[in-house]
Amino acid sequence: MLFDLTGFQRDLLYVISGLERPSGQEVKERFERDFGGEIKHGRLYPNLDHLVDNGYVEKGRLDRRTNYYQLTHLGRQKLDERRDWENQIQTGQATG
Incomplete structure (x- = not known):
């Protein structure tokens, strides 16, 4: 559920998930804006x-100077698990 990541790293995953193959610069700009x-x-x-x-x-x-970043299947799965867990916590349904 991404407990092994820092909050910043989890936030980066969310930013990347909302963009289509962003460059590092695009991730940076979106993060700073949001x-x-x-x-x-x-x-x-x-x-x-x-x-x-x-x-x-x-x-x-993307080219000789620019990389792109994209969620893997594992990254998408872990974000979905995290969202489910957060929803359960908010509704008091989480089990331990």
Whole structure:
């Protein structure tokens, strides 16, 4: 259910899920617009790499300088599980 990720990493997954094969720059701009504040490259890209390394996100090349990011099947599945869990918590239906 993504408990192994930081809140920032989970938020990155949600941002990526709402875009179609975004570049790192597009992820950064969307995140900054939606959440406010600036994200430094030194924070963004290591966290994107962590999501790639753990199989939640696929990284590919758009051109020689630009990569895209896309949720994998596992990433989509884990986001869906997370949403279900959050809904259960909100309605008091979660089991432990």
